[in-house]
Amino acid sequence: MTDIDVSLILPFRDQEAETASAVRTAAMIADRVPLPDDRADLKSEILALDQRSGDNTLSVLSLLHGQVDGLRTLQDVEPGLAIRRATRVARGTVWLFMDRPLDPELGAWGVGQVLSGHRAAIIPGEMLVVDQPLGITVLPRLSGGLVSAQQAVTRHLRGQNLRPVWSPPSKKGAAHRARLFVRGQLGRWGLGRLDRPGILD
Numbered sequence: 001m002t003d004i005d006v007s008l009i010l011p012f013r014d015q016e017a018e019t020a021s022a023v024r025t026a027a028m029i030a031d032r033v034p035l036p037d038d039r040a041d042l043k044s045e046i047l048a049l050d051q052r053s054g055d056n057t058l059s060v061l062s063l064l065h066g067q068v069d070g071l072r073t074l075q076d077v078e079p080g081l082a083i084r085r086a087t088r089v090a091r092g093t094v095w096l097f098m099d100r101p102l103d104p105e106l107g108a109w110g111v112g113q114v115l116s117g118h119r120a121a122i123i124p125g126e127m128l129v130v131d132q133p134l135g136i137t138v139l140p141r142l143s144g145g146l147v148s149a150q151q152a153v154t155r156h157l158r159g160q161n162l163r164p165v166w167s168p169p170s171k172k173g174a175a176h177r178a179r180l181f182v183r184g185q186l187g188r189w190g191l192g193r194l195d196r197p198g199i200l201d
Contacts, residue, residue: 007092011082
């Protein structure tokens with residue numbers, strides 16, 4: 001039985017400029033999750049998965065290990081398979097996935113929703129939170145990134161007449177929606193390694 005409440009999972013590839021901010025955001029999210037009345041604290045881990053970055057992403061993660069409690073780094077992850085890999089190592093009862101810095105309050109909201117009994121919480125293109133059983137059911141064979149995972153979870157829940165809790169993305173507009181649609185299709189086309197921030201910007 002796990003003693004970790006939340007795994008904050010960060011798939012990175014060539015994102016050295018955002019890496020430190022994303023890791024610190026994950027730590028802030030863990031600190032801000034609303035706790036049930038019978039809980040005094042939340043035990044969390046931060047899993048950073050480096051997908052063979054060609055920049056200094058891995059070096060930044062190495063420097064952060066002495067600064068951020070609970071940070072674990074997995075390196076040499078095949079591009080497009082970070083979420084699949086995370087399902088084998090995450091120890092939390094709730095899993096949060098984000099691939100760039102996120103508003104910590106929104107992250108804490110999503111984790112709180114799943115801790116309180118919802119199966120999943122989604123902000124399109126920004127965050128996916130699932131309970132561990134749902135993650136283990138849907139994500140171990142996923143090829144793709146965050147958007148592909150959001151779509152897979154939504155389809156699975158729809159098959160059970162359920163829906164994730166949902167919040168609108170902070171970036172709005174037709175261009176943003178089009179990028180999310182294309183990112184979500186990449187795994188189906190065998191291009192899941194391209195489902196990551198910046199690839200279509």
